[in-house]
Amino acid sequence: MNLAQIDRRWIFVIVFLAVALPLLFPIGLVGEVSPRTQTMHDLIEALPRGATVIISFDCEAASWPEIGPVAEALVEHTMQRGIRIIGTSFLSEGTALGFELLSRHADAADYVQGRDWVYLGFRPQYVAAILGLGESITQEYPRDYINQPSEDHTLLGAVRSYRDVALVISIADDTMPQYWIEYAGARYGVKIAAGLSAVMVTTFTPYLDSGQLQALIGGLKGAAEYERLLGREGAGSRGMDAQSSAHLAIIVLVIIGNVAYFRGRGRS
Amino acid sequence: MSDAGIWLAAIGTLAIFSFLYRDNPAYRAAEQILVGLSVGYLVVITVRTTLVPKVALPILDGDPWGIVAAVWVLLMWTRVSTRAGWLSRLPLAVIVGAGAGLSIPAMLKARVLSQLGAVIRPEIDVNAVVGAIGVLATLSYFYFTRPPTGAFRVAARTGTWFLMVFFGATFGYTIMSRLSLLIGRTEFLLGDWLGLL
Known part of the structure; x- marks a missing residue:
């Protein structure tokens, strides 16, 4: 034959x-938990209760089966730690997925919208938006995803720009973390981490080595390792x-x- | 997800997978529905989350910047006219100029200087040495000004090996990534749709 x-x-x-x-x-x-995943876990674990992170859902629906478990694990851990979340999205399809995920976890964690978490939603022209968040979050997003005036949220009264943000996590299936590194990290000095699809891991490993990226977890394997650190079994496992x-x-x-x-x- | 939603998603998934057998109308219909939905969703969400709060509402509130933004947007549309098309160059010039002004220093710092700083670091260990050799060897492979002879040829050949390692790792991660998508859809079909999991 x-x-x-x-x-x-x-x-x-x-x-x-x-x-x-x-x-x-x-x-x-x-599987064993890799040092890379452990670093991400430790990074969130080290944030003080009440700190604020920006989680940006920079992914398309097509990659959600892979990137969704990563996002689930990171959001769950962040809320377990009592860290406040500002959600954004720079790819349109990730917008609704991010909102659904945050809403579901917020309900489970008794997070109050406006006080403990806010979802700003989608913005095209991501470079301008990333820079705008460094000047004023409420000016860049006058209204949030559910059309409420951003100024009405107590969270955004206290968190005005990157100065008040402890960490930015980009949940991405493409090169969006690069823009966060270049325009938020390099320019405003905010810490950047990434939850990536596996295909992007080799692209961003050099940024991890240079310290421009604080931590990254990649793909279903990264999600499985993170679920293990959280002590539960999920889609990754x-x-x-x-x-x-x-x-x-x-x-x-x-x-x-x-x-x-x-x-x-x-x-x- | 409702039962109807699960059935729709299952039919859509099977229609896309049917391409693996051969190209067929079900696959093409699912593909076009996907593209149409994506574009439609993008348009709606851009209008709702950007054009309305950043342009329409400021105009209604009498904010002059809203009017400036609207005029700027309309100037872009003059491209469809042969007589007034030159006006579209004004906003394009601003976008290109501002984009270059913002991105050149940012990219130079993040992609070149910081990355170079990570290669030339004071503490010397195996990773640092291998990293430095890899960068120099790979750069010499892409140096086309002189023919690769002697030591330069050795460096360029070494660079190809580093490139092969990178491509191999990337290919491995790509397979892992694509399999994750297949796992997600298979889990949906077997679990949410057929209830076997």
């Missing part, structure tokens, strides 16, 4: 089964069995593909 001639749709079936079977019959693989078996399947397929290639080349 010539392996090079196999219909590629069989590969899709194999990968799907490698993902679906561990979801149906969990193995319960437990549930996905680890499937991810591990799918990785194994892909490794086997890569080996088979290479063997087939070199055998074919030898014959020719």
Whole structure:
């Protein structure tokens, strides 16, 4: 049988089964918490109760299955610590997702909207918006996501700009944390952290090494590690069995593909 | 999510996955619905959260800056006219000028100077040495002014190895990322839709 001639749709079936079977019959693989995830956890743990963080949902709906568990874990931990949250979004699809997530966790944590958390919503032209937040949050966002005047919120009466913000966390599936680093971090000196899709981790690791990014966690694996630190099982942990078996399947397929290639080349 | 919402999402997911078998009308319909919804949502949310509070409400309140913003927006639309199209260059010039003025120093500081500072650091350990060698070797690969010969060739070849390591790591993370999306949708289909989880 010539392996090079196999219909590629069989590969899709194999990968799907490698993902679906561990979801149906969990193995319960437990991974170690990486130092990178631990750093993010420690960063939020070190913030004093009553501090304010900006959490920006800079992601599209398509990447939510991956980035959502990251956002869930970070928001849950932030609220557990009694830290106030200002939510924003610079990608339109992330706006409603961020609001739904924050609302759900706020209800569970007895957070009062306007006092403990505010959702400012979407703003196009993110560079101008990031810079505007450094001058005046209420001027940049005269009204919040639910159309309330921003000046009416007690939280925004006390937190006027980055000067009053302890940390910015960008939940991103693309390069948005770079703009936070350049325009909020480098210009206003506010600390930046990121919850990223795995594909962006290598892009932002150099910023972590240079200290421009305080911490980052990446992808479903990062979410699973963070859930472990929070002492609960969530979407991240549930996905680890499937991810591990799918990785194994892909490794086997890569080996088979290479063997087939070199055998074919030898014959020719 | 309501039952109807779950069914709609499941049908949409299966329609997109059907492309893996072959291109078909269900896939194309789902793709176009997705694009249409995304653009429609962007327009609505931009109007509701930006144009109304930043332009319309200030104008109604008699704020002159609201009028300036509205005129600036309208000038952009003059591009559709052959006679008045030149007026659109005014707001574009401001956007380009302000954008360059803001971004050049910010990018120079964040992307070049701070990153360079992290490479040239006083404490010397294995990571610092490997990082410095990697930066110099990779830069020499992209130095095209003289042909790569002698020691320079060795440096450039070393740079390709560092690049390969970066591409390999990025590819690995990309697979992980894409699998996470597949896991999310599979979990939805098996759990929320079929109730098997």
